[in-house]
Amino acid sequence: MVIGVAKEIAIGEKRVSLVPEVISRLKGVSVVMERGAGEGAGFSDAAYSDKGVPIVDTATLYGQSDIVLKVQPPTEAEARLFKEGTTLISFLFPLANLEAVRRLVAQRVTAFAMELMPRISRAQSMDALSSQALISGYKAVLLAANSLSKLFPMLMTAAGTIPPAKVFVIGAGVAGLQAIATARRLGAVVEAYDVRPAAKEELASLGAKFVELPIEAKDAQTAGGYAKAQSEEFYRKQQELLAEHAQVSDIVITTALVPGKRAPILVSEDAVKGMRSGSVIVDLAAEQGGNCVLTEPGKSVVKYGVMIYGPLNLPSTMAPQASQLYSRNITSFLSTMLKDGTLSIDVKDDLIRATLVINNGEVVHESTKIAISEGGLR
Numbered sequence: 001m002v003i004g005v006a007k008e009i010a011i012g013e014k015r016v017s018l019v020p021e022v023i024s025r026l027k028g029v030s031v032v033m034e035r036g037a038g039e040g041a042g043f044s045d046a047a048y049s050d051k052g053v054p055i056v057d058t059a060t061l062y063g064q065s066d067i068v069l070k071v072q073p074p075t076e077a078e079a080r081l082f083k084e085g086t087t088l089i090s091f092l093f094p095l096a097n098l099e100a101v102r103r104l105v106a107q108r109v110t111a112f113a114m115e116l117m118p119r120i121s122r123a124q125s126m127d128a129l130s131s132q133a134l135i136s137g138y139k140a141v142l143l144a145a146n147s148l149s150k151l152f153p154m155l156m157t158a159a160g161t162i163p164p165a166k167v168f169v170i171g172a173g174v175a176g177l178q179a180i181a182t183a184r185r186l187g188a189v190v191e192a193y194d195v196r197p198a199a200k201e202e203l204a205s206l207g208a209k210f211v212e213l214p215i216e217a218k219d220a221q222t223a224g225g226y227a228k229a230q231s232e233e234f235y236r237k238q239q240e241l242l243a244e245h246a247q248v249s250d251i252v253i254t255t256a257l258v259p260g261k262r263a264p265i266l267v268s269e270d271a272v273k274g275m276r277s278g279s280v281i282v283d284l285a286a287e288q289g290g291n292c293v294l295t296e297p298g299k300s301v302v303k304y305g306v307m308i309y310g311p312l313n314l315p316s317t318m319a320p321q322a323s324q325l326y327s328r329n330i331t332s333f334l335s336t337m338l339k340d341g342t343l344s345i346d347v348k349d350d351l352i353r354a355t356l357v358i359n360n361g362e363v364v365h366e367s368t369k370i371a372i373s374e375g376g377l378r
Helices: 020-025 045-049 058-064 098-106 121-126 128-147 174-185 199-205 232-246 269-273 314-335 350-355 366-375
Strands: 002-005 030-034 067-069 087-090 110-113 155-157 160-162 166-170 189-193 251-254 280-283 300-303 306-309 356-359
Touching (some): 020 045, 020 314, 030 058, 067 314, 121 314, 128 251, 128 280, 128 314, 166 232, 174 199, 189 232, 232 269, 350 356
Parallel strands (some): 002 067, 087 110, 166 189, 251 280
16 A cells, blocks of 8 residues: 655645654555655655655656645645545545535545544544644744734833733634743733633633633533534624723734634724734634634734734644644554555544545535535536
8 A cells, every 4th residue: 555645735835744754653555755745844855765765756646646645635636636546634624625525526535634533532643733723823922922012021120120911812722722821931911711611721720811701602612622603692792802801912812713614703893993002913713714803814914003913824834843743643543544554444433434524436524515515516
């Protein structure tokens, strides 16, 4: 069985799905590498060759590989390169990439989506969303600190005391928790909010003050640990209360996402208007529309004197370590299916059932199946 590591072609994507150090974990299989696939993350072709991995061109990689590993979802053009019966493992986001999904179906590919990995104990080492969110949370604070025209820590000097920066983190998933920890290490005073009551203890353990909002969220958390969408009335009241805390903060970092849906609007235009000039917002939900109504995905803009960042793909800005983490996620997942050098797909396994989008050309992921049927298989 041949595992192929494809080169990422998405603009700005520097990560690679497999780093040299993890190749030895894949027992009983051969690995081939598309030329230049690791260069963006700092891993040369020679580093793979030293591990006995052949370096091949694009056509050879897709022609030889039984399993293709990627970071980004394939484009429709890339999907056409897959030979029939290939297995793809990558981030897929099928509802946002239906044309590529249709092409993968036509090629009778089997496709797994790493972002659908269930948040259960057994899958912790495979949770790619969490590993990449950790990097996003860290980098978001550095981005904000670099833009803020004041120091983070409190300083007591002969010329007087400089008060610490105030950071408000909205959303206490992995990215939010890492943002809290990083801001605290830099010396800021941190407040944080999450719709899930269970997050309060985690926030406190990192030294953040939990913002108590007197609004009850119904079924705030899914069985998989993700936040659930709430009513429009809930979000309206939530915006009003969050605005009070945003307007006394130097930095606001938003991380709230609902899987498969547009990110909820949590920071209103009025909230931004009330923030001090020179304040900073880093919106980590920009890839799904943003938590701030004024966020422009992929851009940094100044509105009412406030710098608003809408970064896309922050993990790629720290590609070496992001790739290391993702490689470990993907090899841990792949190892559960490799049996004596062959791929065994047990659809009764929770990990397989949750992440399997296409099985030998048949769409099995329910939401994707509905979207495909409504749009038709072209």
